[in-house]
Amino acid sequence: xxxxALKRLGVAVLVAVTxxxxxxxxxxxxxxxxxxxxxxxxxxxxxxxxxxIYGFDQPIIFQYGxxxxxxVQGNLGHSNYLKSPVASVIxxxxxxxxxxxxxxxxxxLLLAIPLGVVAAIRPNSIIDRIALSIAVVxxxxxxxxxxxxxxxxxxxxxRLLPITGTESWMNFIMPSVALGYYLTPxxxxxxxxxxxxxxxxxxxxxxxxxxxxxxxxxxxxxLRNAIIPVVSLAAVQFGFMLGGSIVIETIFAINGLGYxxxxxxxxxxxxxxxxxxxxxxxFYILLTFLADMLNAFLDPRIRVA
Amino acid sequence: MNTNTAKPKDTTIAAEPTPGSxxxxxxxxxxxxxxxxxxxxxxxxxxxxxxxxxxxxxxxQVLSRKLIPPIWHDSAKVTWEHPLGTDxxxxxxxxxLFYGARISLLIGFGAMLISGIxxxxxxxxxxxxxxxxxxxxxxxxxxxxxxxxxLVALAVVSIVGSxxxxxxxxxxxxxxxxxxxxxxxxTQQVRALDFxxxxxxxxxxxxxxxxxxxxxxxxxxxxxxxxxxxxxxxLLEATLSFxxxxxxxxEPSWGLMISEAKGMIFFDPWxxxxxxxxxxxLVLSINLLGDGxxxxxxxxxxx
Numbered sequence: 001x002x003x004x005a006l007k008r009l010g011v012a013v014l015v016a017v018t019x020x021x022x023x024x025x026x027x028x029x030x031x032x033x034x035x036x037x038x039x040x041x042x043x044x045x046x047x048x049x050x051x052x053i054y055g056f057d058q059p060i061i062f063q064y065g066x067x068x069x070x071x072v073q074g075n076l077g078h079s080n081y082l083k084s085p086v087a088s089v090i091x092x093x094x095x096x097x098x099x100x101x102x103x104x105x106x107x108x109l110l111l112a113i114p115l116g117v118v119a120a121i122r123p124n125s126i127i128d129r130i131a132l133s134i135a136v137v138x139x140x141x142x143x144x145x146x147x148x149x150x151x152x153x154x155x156x157x158x159r160l161l162p163i164t165g166t167e168s169w170m171n172f173i174m175p176s177v178a179l180g181y182y183l184t185p186x187x188x189x190x191x192x193x194x195x196x197x198x199x200x201x202x203x204x205x206x207x208x209x210x211x212x213x214x215x216x217x218x219x220x221x222x223l224r225n226a227i228i229p230v231v232s233l234a235a236v237q238f239g240f241m242l243g244g245s246i247v248i249e250t251i252f253a254i255n256g257l258g259y260x261x262x263x264x265x266x267x268x269x270x271x272x273x274x275x276x277x278x279x280x281x282x283f284y285i286l287l288t289f290l291a292d293m294l295n296a297f298l299d300p301r302i303r304v305a
Numbered sequence: 306m307n308t309n310t311a312k313p314k315d316t317t318i319a320a321e322p323t324p325g326s327x328x329x330x331x332x333x334x335x336x337x338x339x340x341x342x343x344x345x346x347x348x349x350x351x352x353x354x355x356x357x358x359x360x361x362x363x364x365x366q367v368l369s370r371k372l373i374p375p376i377w378h379d380s381a382k383v384t385w386e387h388p389l390g391t392d393x394x395x396x397x398x399x400x401x402l403f404y405g406a407r408i409s410l411l412i413g414f415g416a417m418l419i420s421g422i423x424x425x426x427x428x429x430x431x432x433x434x435x436x437x438x439x440x441x442x443x444x445x446x447x448x449x450x451x452x453x454x455x456l457v458a459l460a461v462v463s464i465v466g467s468x469x470x471x472x473x474x475x476x477x478x479x480x481x482x483x484x485x486x487x488x489x490x491x492t493q494q495v496r497a498l499d500f501x502x503x504x505x506x507x508x509x510x511x512x513x514x515x516x517x518x519x520x521x522x523x524x525x526x527x528x529x530x531x532x533x534x535x536x537x538x539x540l541l542e543a544t545l546s547f548x549x550x551x552x553x554x555x556e557p558s559w560g561l562m563i564s565e566a567k568g569m570i571f572f573d574p575w576x577x578x579x580x581x582x583x584x585x586x587l588v589l590s591i592n593l594l595g596d597g598x599x600x601x602x603x604x605x606x607x608x
Contacts, residue, residue: 011447018448029464136337136596140589142540144547145563145581152574243453247544251567261456262548265463273460281451288451 004296012289019281020071023274024064032056033270037080076275081267086275090257094279096166097249097256101241103172104180105234112184113230116191117223123196131192135185143244147178147251164253175252179245183237190233194226228298235291239284331601338597344590348583352406360386361397363404363557371395375575389579392562393569398576401557402583408558409539409587412473416538417531419477424484425527429515431485432492442485449482455544462550472551476538487530491523525602532595536588543584559584 027033034051035042042050051057055066070077076086119131154174155163162171198204199222207217242257249258257276264272322330332338351358373382375390375398383390389399431442458475465471495501496519504518543560545551552558554565559580566576 011444014444015448015451018444019451022448022452026460026464029461136592137589140536140585140592142543142547142560142581142584142588144544144560145577145584148563148567148570148577149581152570152577156571156574239451240453243456246455246459247548250548262459265459265550268463270464277453277456277460280453280456284451284453288447 001296005293008289008292012285016282016285017068019285020068020278021064023277023281024067026274026277027270028060036268071275071278076278077271079264079269079272081264081269081272086272089260089272090275090279093255093257093260096254097242097245097258100172100175100179100245100249100254100256101238103176104241105183105238107176107180108183108187108237109230109234111181112187113191113227115184116188117195117218119188119192120195120199120226121218128192131188135188138181138185141181143178143182144247144251146181147174147248150174150178151251166254171252171254175248175254178251179241179248182244183234183241186233186237187230190230191226194229195222198222198226228295231298232291232295235287235294236284239280239287242283243280328601332597335597335601337593338601341590341593341595341597344586345594348406348587348590349410351403352410355400355403355407359397359400359403360388361400363396363401364555365396367391367395369395372569372573374573375579378575390575392565392576398579401562402559402580405557405559405562405580405583406587408469408552408556409542409584412469412476412542412552413535413539413591415473416476416480416542417535419474420479420481420534420538421484421527421531423478424481424530425488427481428485428488429492429519429523432489433496433511433515433519435493439489442489446482446485449479452479454479454541458541458545459548459550462545467545467550467553469552469556472542472545476541480534480537480541483534484527484530487526488523491526492519495519495522525598528602529595529599532591532598536591536595539584539588539591 034047034054034056037054038047038050055063058066067077074087076090078084079086079089082089115131115134119128122128151163151174154160161174162168163174165171204217204222207221208214212221244258245256246258246261248254249256250262253259257280261273261276263269264276370387370391371393372395373384373387373391374380376383376385376388378390387397387399389397389402392398392401427442427445431439458479461475462471465475501514501518504514509518542551542558543563546558546560547564549564552561554561562580563577566573566580569576
């Protein structure tokens with residue numbers, strides 16, 4: 001287990017370093033960053049000044065090393081637009097996005113796992129067909145359109161829920177559904193497949209033969225094993241959802257990380273964009289690492305291989 | 306389609322059926338496949354014939370005729386000249402919908418092609434060589450997966466400047482991960498088969514083995530992933546355009562149409578509903594077709 005964890009950690013760190021190189025190189029995507037920063041109509045002297053102040057005159061490898069060193073110490077640079085440290089702005093906005101992500105995940109799991117279980121108990125029944133149809137339809141619906149449609153009906157026509165802001169828990173219902181439903185098909189299919197496999201295994205037959213109550217067999221014996229892959233899928237998808245929250249936060253005017261990302265993209269605030277990409281990627285790498293560890297812990301076959 | 310895999314477990318036909326006839330039977334009795342194919346063909350025809358079947362011009366603005374509701378609305382402004390009404394600049398909505406299908410299909414197909422080439426190349430190499438190559442490719446896939454797609458696409462498009470080509474390339478360079486994963490495991494399975502070993506024993510060159518022995522046997526999986534990724538790219542383009550960083554006005558992208566109408570959700574919600582339904586129908590039909598192809602070509606893999 002220790003060896004496996006060490007190996008996985010090494011890969012995770014390597015991936016994080018690669019991602020940091022990629023997000024660092026975003027500054028150079030538009031050509032000369034000093035010209036872009038100095039703005040239109042800047043004299044050559046001004047451009048040279050900007051170049052010196054921001055350190056663009058130094059070798060790229062040196063710039064990257066410097067940036068990484070600062071980033072590791074928690075200094076993600078200065079926002080071009082807000083003129084304040086990027087890290088403090090990000091950590092101010094992060095809790096809102098985390099809360100949204102957690103609510104979305106909860107919604108997705110609460111909807112998808114029961115559907116998957118029911119579908120697996122009676123494969124090819126009407127319930128199974130309906131659950132599969134929900135999955136197919138869910139995957140085809142653009143999340144922003146679904147969000148707008150919910151706003152139209154639940155917010156405007158029926159006046160049930162508030163449309164924008166984060167004042168109360170009611171504000172989080174529509175955004176969580178809009179962000180979380182996209183995950184339900186995958187979780188549902190995985191739960192269904194896992195349950196189908198487990199339910200046909202020998203130990204379930206034994207449990208039934210012993211005369212245990214069907215509910216006990218289903219929840220205590222079958223679901224516990226079928227749910228293992230769902231745990232790691234949920235962890236991975238949580239990372240994806242934080243990335244996808246940019247659309248939902250923009251629609252519902254939720255002042256989180258996604259909204260911040262959109263604002264800084266519109267303001268061409270490259271240091272902020274870099275930092276958000278880096279933070280979300282590292283968070284995702286961390287989540288997949290933890291999911292792998294959890295899987296290895298739950299299933300000894302993985303850590304031996 | 307590869308008919309070698311068509312080995313049904315049980316068949317009610319007494320006479321020996323040919324693989325082709327079995328395939329046709331499976332296709333025509335598969336509801337998802339038929340519905341998906343039908344809707345997709347309708348949308349492709351819409352896109353191809355847009356200049357001939359549209360009631361107007363997608364860019365012509367007639368401000369005196371703005372915001373006419375579609376014909377099923379109970380309003381005095383309704384007219385058969387604009388069956389789906391007009392937008393806030395008085396452009397015919399049905400025409401823009403037809404031309405928008407071109408953009409969605411073009412981006413979906415282009416991005417799928419680019420990502421398919423990248424992903425297949427990586428996946429086949431990793432699956433065939435294994436070992437170090439496999440490790441490196443796995444590392445590249447992991448790195449790509451840790452980047453948030455929407456955010457990176459938005460950031461890159463905003464820095465480079467957005468146009469149809471930029472969107473296609475950015476999406477193509479970002480969504481090859483599923484191709485790589487699936488092609489890798491498909492190649493691993495095929496590589497272990499006897500005919501590959503005998504080709505190796507005959508002294509065939511590696512490119513020849515990859516192109517003539519491995520590739521033809523993984524086309525089924527490729528087609529399935531290609532449909533899924535095409536749908537994925539279409540949804541992503543709509544998302545980028547909705548956020549204002551994809552296809553630029555006045556082009557009639559469906560995502561952009563929804564974005565332009567989001568301020569009018571209070572009084573003219575159909576401006577959002579119509580392009581949204583079109584997107585939904587297109588993505589759903591492609592997904593149904595993909596699922597159908599998977600079921601039809603590999604009946605043993607169902608469930």
